[in-house]
Amino acid sequence: MGTARVNHDLNDHLNTTMNPLDPDEFRRQGHLIVDFLADYYQNVEKYPVRSQVEPGYLRKCLPKIAPYEPEPIETILQDVQKDIIPGLTHWQSPNFFAHFQCNASIAGFVGEMLSTGFNVVGFNWISSPAATELESIVMDWLGKLLNLPTSFLFSGGGGGVLQGTTCEAMLCTLTAARDQMLNKIGRENMGKLVVYESDQTHFSLQKAAKIAGINPSNIRSLMTTKSTAFGLSPDSLRSAIQSDIKSGLIPLFFCATIGTTSSNAVDPLGPLCDVAKDYNIWVHIDAAYAGSAFICSEFHYFLHGIDGANSFSLNAHKWFLTTLDCCCLWLKDPSALIKALSTDPEILKNEASDSNQVVDYKDWQIALSRRFRAMKIWFVLRSYGVSNLRKFIRGHVKMAKHFEGLIAMDKRFEVVVPRNFAMVCFRVSPLMVANANQKLLGEEDANEFNSKLLESINAAGRVYMTHAVVGGVYVIRLAVGATLTDYCHVNKAWKEIQEHAHTMQS
C-alpha cells in the first residue's frame, strides 16, 4: 500500500464522520441537560408520583425501527418530556414514600458525571490507579464513620469494595464461603451445603443462593414473630443448624439483616454470631437500607456483636445520596473472596499486579469491567461533610417520628411494629374496619381494607407508598428518605391517607 492510498483513506475519514466527543458540542448539550434536569427537580411535584400509563403505552409513541439520519438533541429532549416523563414513577419526588428511596443529590450526580466523563474501566490497578486507590481510601473513610470494627478496613487487614447492588454482594460472599468450604470437604458435597436466613430476609439471598448452585431445598427461611419484633431468635438458628447436621447436611452461610425491607426489623447480631461461630458458618450482615444510619452514634447499639461477622454491606444509593448504583461491601478476610473470584489471564498481566502491591478489584466482584463509583462517595462525603450527612439522616428519622405522632392522634389508625429508623408500618385498625363494615370481622378483612386503601391513595398519584405483610398482617409502609422530602410532604401524605380512609369508611 503506497502513500497515495494512505492519504486517500485519511481524507475519506475526515470528510465523512462526525466527532461524537466534540468539546463545543459536548458543552452545548451538557448545559442543555443540566438545565433540563434542574427544571425537572423544580417541577417534580407536579407529576403523579406513581406513573399512570397503561402497559404498552410507549410502543404506540415510538417508531418501529431506529432512525437512519441523526436527530437534534432538542427533538429528543422534547420526546423525553412528552413520552418518557409520563412513564416514570418519580423516585425523586418528595412525595415518594415507597420501597426504600434511591436518593439523588448534587454531589452524587456530579460524581457520576465525572465518572461517566472519564469513562475509565478500573478492572485492575494499572487500568486506572486512581479509581482503585480512591475506592480503597473512601471505603476505609466510610467504614470508620459507620463504626465498623477495624478488622473490616484495609487499615486493619480487611477491606472494602464497591459493587452495584446487595444481590451482587450476597452472591460474591456466598461464593467465597462456598468455595472455602468445598476446598476443605470436597466438591462432591456441594448438594449438602445449607444457607440460613429469616423469613424477613430480602429475597435477594434466595436468588443468590440459587445462582451459586445451592440446592433450593437447603435454604432455611426461619420463622420470626411479632414477639421479637420480627428479629430472628438465636435459638431458632441453633436448632435449625443442629437438625441439619443430624441429617448429614453442612451448615455454610447465614445472612443477618439490620433493617428488613418489610418492617425494618433488626436481627440480634451478637447472639446470632455466637451461634454461627459454634458451627463455623460465614455470617453476612445485610444493612442495605439502614447501614447509612450508622454514621450517627445513636444507632450503634444495633451493631453490637458485628465483630463475629465475616462481611457487611449497605446500599449507599438508598440513603447516602450517591444515586444508583452503589453497594458498599466490607470483608474481614478479602482473600476468601479473591480466591473464589480471581482470574489471571495473560492479556491482563502487568508489573504492578505481579508485584502484589496493589488491589485488583476485578477479583472482588462478579464482573471484569467496573465503573469509577468511588468518585460519587468521595464527592458526597466532601460536599456535605459528616456534619450535614448526620443531619440528613436524623432529619428523616425525625420526620418518621413526627408521622408516628400524627398516627397516635387518630384512633382509627395504628402503628403495627416498632419504628427503628425512618420507616413507619401502619394500618387502619381492624376495629375501625369492622365498624365501617358494620360487623365484627377479623384480620383478613382488615388486610383487604388496607390493601384497597393503599391502591386508592397510590392511584390518586399525590403520594406513593408500598406495602408488606408481616406476621400475616398487611401493613402500609411510609418510608421517609427522598432527598427533597420535608415535613410539609409528610403532613400532606398523612392528610391524603386520612381522606382516602374517610371516603372508604363512609
Next chain:
Amino acid sequence: MGTARVNHDLNDHLNTTMNPLDPDEFRRQGHLIVDFLADYYQNVEKYPVRSQVEPGYLRKCLPKIAPYEPEPIETILQDVQKDIIPGLTHWQSPNFFAHFQCNASIAGFVGEMLSTGFNVVGFNWISSPAATELESIVMDWLGKLLNLPTSFLFSGGGGGVLQGTTCEAMLCTLTAARDQMLNKIGRENMGKLVVYESDQTHFSLQKAAKIAGINPSNIRSLMTTKSTAFGLSPDSLRSAIQSDIKSGLIPLFFCATIGTTSSNAVDPLGPLCDVAKDYNIWVHIDAAYAGSAFICSEFHYFLHGIDGANSFSLNAHKWFLTTLDCCCLWLKDPSALIKALSTDPEILKNEASDSNQVVDYKDWQIALSRRFRAMKIWFVLRSYGVSNLRKFIRGHVKMAKHFEGLIAMDKRFEVVVPRNFAMVCFRVSPLMVANANQKLLGEEDANEFNSKLLESINAAGRVYMTHAVVGGVYVIRLAVGATLTDYCHVNKAWKEIQEHAHTMQS
C-alpha cells in the same frame, strides 16, 4: 404528641439541614462539571495515556478520615485535577489503543445524565414503566440493525435485556441452561455438567462457571491453532463432547466467540451450532467487542448459523458509544432465564405484574435494582442515526487497515494473525530480533523482545497498547476504537513503535 411539638420538629428540620437537590445549586455545579469535562477532552492528549503513578500514591495525598465540615465544589474539583487525573489511564485519549476501548460520546453521556438525574430503579414495570418499555423497544431496534434472527427479538417471541457486562450475561445464561437441565435430570447431577469453550474464549466464562457451581474440572478449554486463525474446530467440540458422554458426564453449555480478545478470532457458528444441536447444548455467542460491527452488512457473514444459538451478547460500551456499562443480551427463549432468576416477593406484588402483560426485568438479571440504561442506547441511536454509526465503525476498520498497510511497508514487522475488525496483532519478526541480537534465535527471544518493546512504548506515555499471546506468540495489539482517534493518531502510534524498535535494535 401535640401540635406544638410537631411545629417544633418542623422548624428544627428546616433550620438545620441543607437541600442536596436545590435546583439552583444543581444548575451551578452541573454547568461547572460540564465545562470541566469539555476542557478535559480538549486537553486529554497532553496527559500520558497510561498513568505513571506508583502504587500507594493517592494515600499520601488524601486525609485519613472523611471531612467533618462541607467543602466547596471548587476545592474538590481542584483535587480532581491535581490528585485524580494523574492517576487515570486515559481511556478517552485518541492515543489509547489498548484492550478494547470503552468509547464515550456526547449522546451516551447525556443519556447517562438523564438516567442518573431521574434516578429511577426499574426492577419491575410499575417501578417506572418507561424504563422497561424503552428497553424492550431499543433492544428490538438494535437487534434488527444487527441482523439478528427475528426469533431473538420481542417481536419474534424472544427478547433482549440490558445488563452491566458480558460476565453477567454469561452467568445469567449459564444459570438458565443449568437449571433447565437440572429440572430434567435432577439436582444430584450438578457435578456432571460440562461447559465448553475454546482456549481463546474470554476468561469471564470460566469465572461465571465457577460462580454457578460448575465443577472447575468440567470446563473444557479446547485448543485452537493458527491453521484455523484461532477459531474453534467443530470436530474438536464434537470429540470433546463424545468423550465426556462416554465418561458419564453431561454436556451443558458452549460459548462461541465472534472477535476474541486476544486476536479477534471468530468461531464458525454454523458448524459449531450444528454440533451443539446434536447434543442439545445451550449455545451462547459472545460478541462483546465485535457485535457492534454487525450494523454494517459487510460483516454479516460472520453471523451465519446464529439461528442455532440460544443467546447472543455484545457490550455497547465497547464500540457503540454508550459509556460504561451497557451489555446487550438477547435470548430466543427468555422464559428459561426467567424461570431460573425470578422471584415473586409479597413486597413487590402489583396489578401490572400479576396481569402478565408486562416485562419485569428483575427476573432477567442477577440484581433486583437496575439503572435506566436504555436511555443511553436511545440517545446514541437517535443522535447519530444509523448512517453515522456505520461510518463510525467503518472509520475504525479503515484506520486499522491503514495501520496494516504501514506495517507491510516495513519489513522488520509482521502482522501475526489476519485482521477481522479494527484490531491489528503484530510484532517485530523473529528474523529481525535475531539480527539485532546478532545470532539466530527462536520464538522465545522474539517474545521477550516484543514484550520489552511494548513496555518501552507504554512507559513513554504517548501511546498505550496491550498484548496477547496466541499460539505461543507474543503479539502487540493495536485496537482502534477510541471516539477521538483519527488517522493522525494511528500514524503517530506507528512512528512511536518504529522509533522504540529502532532504539532497541541499535
